[in-house]
Every structure is written in structure tokens, then in C-alpha cells.
Amino acid sequence: MSYYLGFDGGGTKTESALIDAAGAVLARGIGGPSNPLRVGFDHAFAALGGATTHALSAARLQAQQIRGVCAGLAGAGQARVVKRVMAFLVETFPTAFVHVTTDLEVALEAAVGSGPGVVLIAGTGSAAYGRNASGQKARAGGHGPWIGDEGSAFDIGRRAVAAVARTRDGLAPVTLLTEMIPAALDCASWEALAERIAENPDEVFPRIFPVVAEAADAADGPAREILFTAALGLSMLAGSVIRKLELAEEEFVLAKAGGVFGRSQLLDSALDSLIASAVRRAKIAPLRVSPAEGAAQLAKRLSDLTNRKAVHGPKA
Numbered sequence: 525m526s527y528y529l530g531f532d533g534g535g536t537k538t539e540s541a542l543i544d545a546a547g548a549v550l551a552r553g554i555g556g557p558s559n560p561l562r563v564g565f566d567h568a569f570a571a572l573g574g575a576t577t578h579a580l581s582a583a584r585l586q587a588q589q590i591r592g593v594c595a596g597l598a599g600a601g602q603a604r605v606v607k608r609v610m611a612f613l614v615e616t617f618p619t620a621f622v623h624v625t626t627d628l629e630v631a632l633e634a635a636v637g638s639g640p641g642v643v644l645i646a647g648t649g650s651a652a653y654g655r656n657a658s659g660q661k662a663r664a665g666g667h668g669p670w671i672g673d674e675g676s677a678f679d680i681g682r683r684a685v686a687a688v689a690r691t692r693d694g695l696a697p698v699t700l701l702t703e704m705i706p707a708a709l710d711c712a713s714w715e716a717l718a719e720r721i722a723e724n725p726d727e728v729f730p731r732i733f734p735v736v737a738e739a740a741d742a743a744d745g746p747a748r749e750i751l752f753t754a755a756l757g758l759s760m761l762a763g764s765v766i767r768k769l770e771l772a773e774e775e776f777v778l779a780k781a782g783g784v785f786g787r788s789q790l791l792d793s794a795l796d797s798l799i800a801s802a803v804r805r806a807k808i809a810p811l812r813v814s815p816a817e818g819a820a821q822l823a824k825r826l827s828d829l830t831n832r833k834a835v836h837g838p839k840a
Contacts, residue, residue: 525544525545526544526545526591526592526824527542527543527544527545527550527583527585527589527590527591528542528543528544528590528591528592528593528594528820528821528823528824528827529541529542529576529579529590529592529593529594529617529620529820529823530542530543530593530594530595530596530630530816530817530818530819530820530821530822530823531558531572531575531593531594531595531596531597531816531819532596532627532630532631532814532815532816532818532819533555533557533558533559533568533571533572533575533595533596533597533598533627534557534558534559534597534598534627534647534648534649535557535559535562535563535598535647535648535649535678535726535730536557536647536648536730536783537554537555537556537557537571538554538555538556538557538558538571538572538574538575539552539553539554539555539575539814539815539816540552540553540554540555540575540576540578540579540816541579541814541816541817541819541820542579542580542582542583542585542820543817543820543821543824545824547821547824549817549820550582550583551578551579551580551582551583552578552579552582552816553574553575553576553577553578553579553580553582554574554575554578555570555571555572555573555574555575555578556570556571556574557571557648557726558571558572558597558598559597559598559599559648559649560597560599560605560608560609561598561599561602561605561668562598562599562726563726565608565609568597568609569612572595572609572612572613572616573616576616587616587617587618587620588617588618588619590617590619590620591619591620591621591827592620592621592622592623592823592824592826592827592828593613593617593620593621593622593623593823594622594623594624594625594630594819594820594822594823594826595609595613595622595623595624595625595819596625596626596627596628596629596630596631596815596818596819596822597609597624597625597626597627598626598627598648598649598666600624600625600626600627601626601666605624606624606625609624610622610624620827621823621826621827621830623822623823623826625822626653626666627645627815628643628645628651628653628663628666629653629822630815630816630818630819630822631643631645631653631779631781631811631815631818632653632654632655632818633815633818633819633821633822634779634781634811634812634813634814634815634817634818634819634821635777635779635781635809635811635812635818636655636777636779636812637812637821638825639655639657640654640655640656640657640769640771640774640776641654641655641776641777641778641779642654642762642765642766642769642771642776642777642778642779642806643778643779643780643781643811644758644761644762644778644779644780644781645781645782646675646676646677646754646758646780646781646782646783646784646785647676647677647730647781647782647783647784648673648676648677648678648726648730648783649665649666649668649669649672649673649676649678650665650666650672650673650674650675650676650679650757650758650761650782650784651663651664651665651666651761652664652665652758652761652762652764652765653765654765654766654768654769654771654776655769656769656770656771656774656776657774660769661769662764662765662768662769663765664761664762664764664765664768665761669682669725669726669729674754674757674758674760674761675753675754675755675756675757675758675761675784676730676754676782676784677729677730677732677733677783677784678725678726678729678730679729679754679757680729680732680733680736680750680751680754680784681728681729681730681731681732681733681736682725682729683750683753683754684701684705684732684735684736684746684747684750685705685717685721685729685732687699687701687746687747687750688701688702688705688714691746692714696746697745697746699739699744699745699746699747700739700742700744700747701735701736701739701744701746701747704735704738704739705717705732705735708731708732708734708735709728709731709732730783733783733784733787734787736750736751736788737751737787737788737790737791740788740790741788741789741790748790751788751790751791751794752790752791752794754784754791755791755794755795755798756794756798758795759795759798759799759802762778762799763799763802763803766778766802766803766806771803771806772802772803773805774805775805775806775807776805776806776807777806777807777809778799778803778806778807778808778809779808779809779810779811779812780795780808780809780810780811781810781811781815796808
């Protein structure tokens with residue numbers, strides 16, 4: 525029996541999925557964040573190792589039994605990241621075909637398989653990625669928290685704290701977020717919150733997103749404005765990819781993935797309306813399977829393709 529392992533790793537967590545030759549999911553695992561550009565390679569490798577251990581232990585398998593591995597990681601758009609992660613996975617799975625790519629690639633696989641479509645990701649970071657019927661690919665976003673990631677949990681949290689700061693300075697309307705954010709994060713004061721942000725913004729800002737969603741549900745004006753801005757930013761990322769691939773007049777699936785979606789009806793409905801008004805033939809849908817399972821399916825397809833070429837040779 526052949527087994528294939530897929531990883532989906534970002535700035536918050538790493539998920540793994542183990543499938544058999546028929547594509548059935550045998551086990552799943554979870555680990556910490558594995559974006560090497562945000563947490564460093566040592567922490568990323570520890571997260572991948574933890575997600576591996578969980579999945580293999582649950583299925584009672586050994587690493588030597590894995591035939592194909594695919595890791596879709598945030599930050600893997602850089603060649604140096606791919607090289608180091610490849611080396612780690614090849615050492616961990618010595619008998620497996622190994623493929624390292626971005627979390628965007630495995631999310632697209634989870635959305636439409638090898639066909640055309642667009643995936644919009646909004647978690648700790650944000651990006652859009654797609655492929656048309658000709659196989660052409662395009663992406664937008666994914667530039668990191670300081671120059672991009674519009675509409676992400678990090679961006680929403682940062683905007684929320686900035687709104688509170690303006691309120692405290694008398695420059696913006698009163699907002700429920702002033703009291704809600706410190707309480708949700710167990711910070712006794714604004715100064716304590718500021719210290720935590722300075723120490724580890726990745727740990728603080730994404731956790732504020734649910735607070736913003738709650739405040740928006742309570743009709744808080746600044747919170748609602750932040751979520752509308754997030755929806756607009758995400759729609760622009762999707763629109764950029766759609767234009768690059770010339771999909772505006774085509775029927776295609778636009779899938780949404782990431783922890784931002786499904787938490788705020790206001791954000792979700794605003795985003796869907798913006799996309800529908802610009803691209804009427806797009807079918808907005810969730811992913812078919814989890815990104816980790818998409819990675820495992822990609823590992824299987826690429827491994828099988830590589831083995832066929834090895835046996836029969838490339839086509840003339």
C-alpha cells in the first residue's frame with residue numbers, strides 16, 4: 525500500500541493529512557506555526573515534525589512507508605525557504621518523493637484539483653491565487669504584514685488597535701474595542717497590551733479579529749468600518765488575479781479559505797457582494813477538502829507522475 529502526506533502551514537498552525545492510494549484520509553495531525561519567515565526554520569521544522577508525528581502515530585505507520593510528501597507553506601515563495609524545507613523533509617522521509625510549494629498552491633488544489641479556478645486565502649496573512657483553463661497561473665498579495673496582507677486577521681487586529689489608539693488620543697469616535705480588546709487578551713491596561721504587541725505582534729493581532737467581529741455585531745461603528753475595509757481589500761486581491769487570468773467573462777470557482785472566513789457575517793456577506801457585483805459568473809464556494817488534504821492529493825499526483833516518467837521515460 526502507498527501512502528501520501530500533505531502539510532498546510534501558516535503563521536498560526538500547521539495541519540497534516542495522510543491519505544492512501546485511493547485518496548481516503550487515514551489520519552490528520554496538527555502542529556504550531558511553520559512559516560519560516562515569521563517563526564524561523566527551527567520552529568517551522570518542529571511544527572512539521574509535530575504534525576508528522578500525530579498523523580503517523582494515528583495511522584500506525586513509519587516515515588519509511590510514505591511514498592510522497594507535499595508541504596504547502598506560507599513563505600515558501602522564496603527559493604532559499606524551499607531549499608531548506610526540502611532538505612528537512614528529504615531527511616525525514618528518505619524513501620518519499622518530496623515537493624515543497626506555497627500554501628496558495630495546496631489551497632488551489634483543495635479548491636479545484638488540477639482544473640481552473642481562484643482561491644482567496646485570509647488567515648494570519650492574505651493572498652489570492654488562481655489558474656485558468658490554459659494552465660496559466662497568477663497571484664496577488666502574500667507580501668507580509670508590514671507591506672500587505674490586507675483583510676487578514678493580522679491586518680484586522682492591527683487596525684483595531686490603531687482605532688483604539690486614535691480614540692484614546694481624541695482623534696476618532698468612541699469604540700467598544702477600547703474595553704473589549706484588553707479584556708479578551710487578559711491585559712490589565714493599555715500599556716500592558718502595547719508591551720505584548722511589541723514583543724510578539726504575530727501572537728496578538730490575529731487574536732483580536734474575533735473581538736472585532738463581536739463588536740461589529742453589536743453595531744460598533746469603527747469595528748464595522750474595519751471589517752468593510754477588510755472585505756474591500758480581499759475583493760481587490762481576488763479581482764487582480766481574475767483580471768490577470770482573463771476569467772471575468774468565464775465561469776469558474778472562487779473558493780475562500782482561512783480562519784477569517786465564517787467568523788463574521790458582515791465581512792463574509794460584504795465580500796461576496798463585492799465579488800458578485802464585479803464577476804457575475806464566479807461561483808463562490810468553500811474548499812472541496814482541507815488544504816492539508818489538497819497537499820496530500822498533490823503529493824500523490826506528482827509522485828505518480830514522476831514514477832511514470834521514470835518507468836516509461838518522457839513523452840517525445
